[in-house]
Amino acid sequence: MWGFYFHELMRSLPFFLKGLWMTVAVAGLSLIFGSIIGFFGGIMRAGHNKPARLIVGVWVDLIRGTPFLVQIFVIFFILPGIGIELEAFPAAVIALTNLTASFITEIVAGGILAVPSGQKEAATAAGLSGYQQLRYIVLPQAMRTIFPPLVGQYVLLIKDSSIVSAIGVVDITRVGWLTVQRIPEGLMVFGLVGLLYFAICYPLINLSGYLERRMTVVSTKI
Amino acid sequence: MLEGFNFRIILEYMPLYGKCFLATLWLSGLSLFAAIMLGVISCAMRLSHSRILRGIAGVYIESIRSTPLLAQLYFLYFGLPTVGIMIPEWVTGVIALTLNSGAYYAEIIRAGIQAIDLGQIEAGIASGLSYFQRMRYIILPQALGNTIRPMLGQAIILVKDSSLLSLISIMELTRAGQLLTSERFMPTEGFLTTAAFYLIIYYMLKSFSSWAEKRLIFREAY
């Protein structure tokens, strides 16, 4: 019996690989869009404009204070109420982008605030404008603090992307859920699901750790 | 969207929300307690001198960190019955949450201990303190201060993670929102109310975190 199910599972492998691709795609798109939005969000959050800081702060708090599952239900079920009809895949990308952007906002803001204030003073004393300071002095230095957590962010994204299976997006988790209806061997099916996630996440986690260690070494040299 | 916001429905469902709010608190609280204990034990194993213990803890922690909670939850939910373990869904849910957060707690505690200045431990050794004395008077008190914030952060994550239990039909806050959606076609009222309850828990935990930090920092000044 077990052998039969195992055989069936192996025959479903292409289905799993399609799910894998879906996971990577959803997470990847969200990472790209989320990074762009988060980048600007971070600059606003670390800036002098108080209302902007406040609004971004409230947005980040709302996202951090509620479960992602609820957020994706809100986007998928409630937006149609105000006229925006969404299919599962775009809704998933929007929700995940929103989530990513909020995390990256905090990472970028942290990186900007970590640049020693002496740098900003020197730039001010030299007469550089706010924009010039950001562009030539602050951001280049902030990038070193910002880059390593970004890789870790992708890992988080891949894991959170499993939740979009709840609105029907056919990612690795959903493939597992659908498969287990036909092949009632939960351990085998979700063992495979776990393996696939592990194969992506484990190397990325190690890469992120490696980058964080390298960055710390470089800063202490200066 | 807001013009048609049906407050009466929410009032009607308030008893349900109340029960679900308590359910969320109960499920999260129980899992949190168990997860912290599991985390302490796993961390001790991870830092022990025995390669076997280190290995077991390592496999456990890395598998959890590299796979999504939802996949872990489904693994237990669909897998346990196939090996003859028949337990109520809520127990499955609590086990999944415990195993998941336990691994992250193990890492948090490990980081807190390793962040302690080696020089202090050497001073302890030099003055003749035993391993347990060093643990008790030097290492653990400082580790406590280091880890309070990340530990409360993980607690917040755990509460949000509990929303996934709704996907295996457990009656908690997110499920209440799903019910309002399926029974009355009111996802807006349903999920926004759910979100509001989660935000209450979030802000409660955040203020507890600030209060706890202040009290502990004062203690460290000794």
Add this chain to the structure above:
Amino acid sequence: MISFKNVNKWYGDLLVLNKIDLEVAQGEVVVICGPSGSGKSTLIRCINRLEPIQKGALIVDGMNVHDRKTNMTQLRAEIGFIFQQFNLYPHMSALGNVTIAPIRVRNIPKGEAEKLGRKTLVRVGLGERIDSYPAQLSGGQQQRVAIARGLCMQPKIMLFDEPTSALDPEMINEVLDVMRDLAKGGMTMMVVTHEMGFAREVANRVVFMDEGTIIEVAPPNDFFTNPQTDRGKYFLSSILTH
């Protein structure tokens, strides 16, 4: 060139600058000294509005520094500021550091700015270090790059906030040499420092401050040999004994 008229500054309830009246003429070199917390760094940081003032008037090169309508970019281009912690931009070479402001603020074309940059770096003795990064330079070299960075803007005034306090003793002189040169060349300078030898040699006047107030102003020889006030005497006795 620089004129303080009844300048007062508070940090919250704490009065840090108390009724400051001071005139600095073009080409003058003024050294400011005093115990820590006396407000001397705060004083010069107000000149290019790194710090705001609450009362009084600060006029620099005819412009009111703390007037909202003043074009700060224009004003700051005329003032070079040297920090105790150097504050060089770590991600740019020495040449990059000295040319960024001329290119972006004065809008000088890159080629011209680099020529000027190289000349200035040679002038401060760093001709061989033009392409080095701050991390590769010693403290004294970094501070000299910082001075070159200020000079490249061709300012009318140079302000120095304890320029040698963060340096190892053997590097102090290389920086003071550059500053001496500047002074002899006729630059208007205000220098917060403990280096009394330097003050004696090039300063026109020494301003002694304590607790936010100017206590004594005198030519260096007068002040060092014959301080008029008790606090001045006390200060000199405590620093000259080592």
